[in-house]
Amino acid sequence: MSRSDERPLVVHLVYRLDFGGLETLLVECINRMPSNRYQHAIVCLTGHTHFADKIARPDVAIYDLQKPPGLALGVHLSLWRLLRRLRPAILHTYNLSAIEYAFTATLAGVPVRIHAEHGRDAADPHGLNRKHNLLRRLLVPFVDCYVPVSRDLQRWLKEVVRIPDGKNAMIDNGVDTERFSPAVKDMSAPPAEIVIGTVGRIQDVKNHAALIDAFVELRKKLPDYRTRLRLVIVGDGPLLPQIRQKVADLGIEDVVTLPGARTDIEDWMRRFTIFALPSIAEGTPITILEAMASGLPVVATHVGGIPEIVNDDVTGTxxxxxxxxxxxxxLAAYCLDPALIVDHGQAGRNQVEKHGSVSATVSAYTALYDSLCQKKSVFREPVRACAE
Structure with missing residues (x-):
């Protein structure tokens, strides 16, 4: 990467660049942010997968630090050296695993440090771990802005972590409402199959095991629908082998599809009848917004930022x-009432069109970058607003 380029460089630091909602939003922002405004690079603590192929811009470099388990203090030195070489204007870190490196970036002379909170993990669904919150609080002098993606996370940062209001700026997640759109279906007759689908990384916080158990319960509850009911779990992750084994042990391999990680999520969404997400903890799930944009009713858990986007008994349950x-x-309520599927799906689509556009998300991040760069005198000359 040439630093003769006068565009400010944003270095995005993530634990791993793999299939997931956070990573999807990151790539969307890079692809859609005006190319004449910022350069981008991605630093992965533990590597990346072919998900990186979704990056459309040819000037985006990816660096893998190959962090081993544990503290791995040597990674701080590796990152310091990399930042000194790249000389970015902004370090943008994502979630708990990356926040400590805001201190390293300060030592490396990076002018602007931004930290985004996209959600919590299964081990601490309510964000009450004192050690983790102390770390977040101690890093306040080294972070210019904390960016939660839901009001729930913003309240938590303020009331539990005690981040000052001046450094706590929420930016809503958004999706591409052209790419994710409803399938054209014949609504004059009940569908031959009722496909309950979910998309996400196969890890404990998503609680896919509970969805499988609920699917088994649903088949018992609606015996007349057994031949029509299908379950599709799209994604890869550390628990995928366990999920495959659970499906095999239950003897439902003929009605459950586990295609692994996919890049054609919009096509899979159009095959679904109902979208389900039984997570233990969440921020604002990109996959729910994608499902709503696809005209699907959503059945999800009342956690994190989900109630902020799923209007109970209007766009889902x-x-x-x-x-x-x-x-x-x-799930049974939707199976028994096809009209409810249509009504909630259309309401969800309307809501995302009005309030969940990825263009608004990209504009908000661009404005945040502009504001902090101007404050830190990163720009050589004043930056014009996007509207100009």
Whole structure:
């Protein structure tokens, strides 16, 4: 990467560049941000997969630090050297695994440090881990802005972590409403198959095991629908082998599809009838916004920022986390009432069109970058607003 380029460089630091909502939003922002405004590079603590192929801009470099498990203090030195070489204007870190490197970036002379919180993990779904929150709080002098992606996360940063209001700026997630759009379906007759689908990294926080249990319960609850019911779980991750084994042990391999990681998510969404996400913790899930943009009703858990985007009994149904029976009942209600599928799906599509556009998200991040760069005198001359 040539630093003779006068565009400010944004270095995005993530744990791993792999299939996931956070990573999808990151790539969308890079692809859509005006190319004459900022350069971008991605630094991965633990490597990347072919998900990186989704980056459309040819000038985006990717660096892997190959961080081993544990503290790995040597990674701080490696990052310091890389930042000194790249001389970025902004370091943008994502989630707990990357926040400590804001201090390293300060030592490396990076003028602007931004930290985004996209959600919490299964081990600490309510964000109450004192050690982790102390780390977030101690880094306040080294972080110019914390960016939560939901009001729930913003409240948590303010009230639990105690981040000052002046450094706590929420930016809503958004999706491409042209790429994700409803399938053209014949609504004059009930569908031959009712496909319950989900998309996401196969890890404990997404609680795919509960969805499988609810699907088994649903088949028992609606015996007349057994031949029509299907479950599709799209994604890869550390728990995929366990999920495959669970499906095999239950003897439902003929009605459950596990295609692994896919790049054609919009096509899979159009095959679904209902979207389900039984997560233990969440920020604002990109996959739910994609499902709503695709005209699907959403059955999800009442956690994190999900209630902010899923309007219960309007665009979907919310259940308590871990309540398998309630999850099955919610799915059954849609199976028994095709009109409800259409009504909630259309309401979700309308909501995302009005309030969930990825263009608004990109504009907000661009404005944040501009504001902080101007404050730190990064620009050689004043930057014009996007509207100009």
């Amino acid at each position: 919310l259940v308590n986390p871990g309540d398998t029976k309630a999850l099955a009942n919610a």
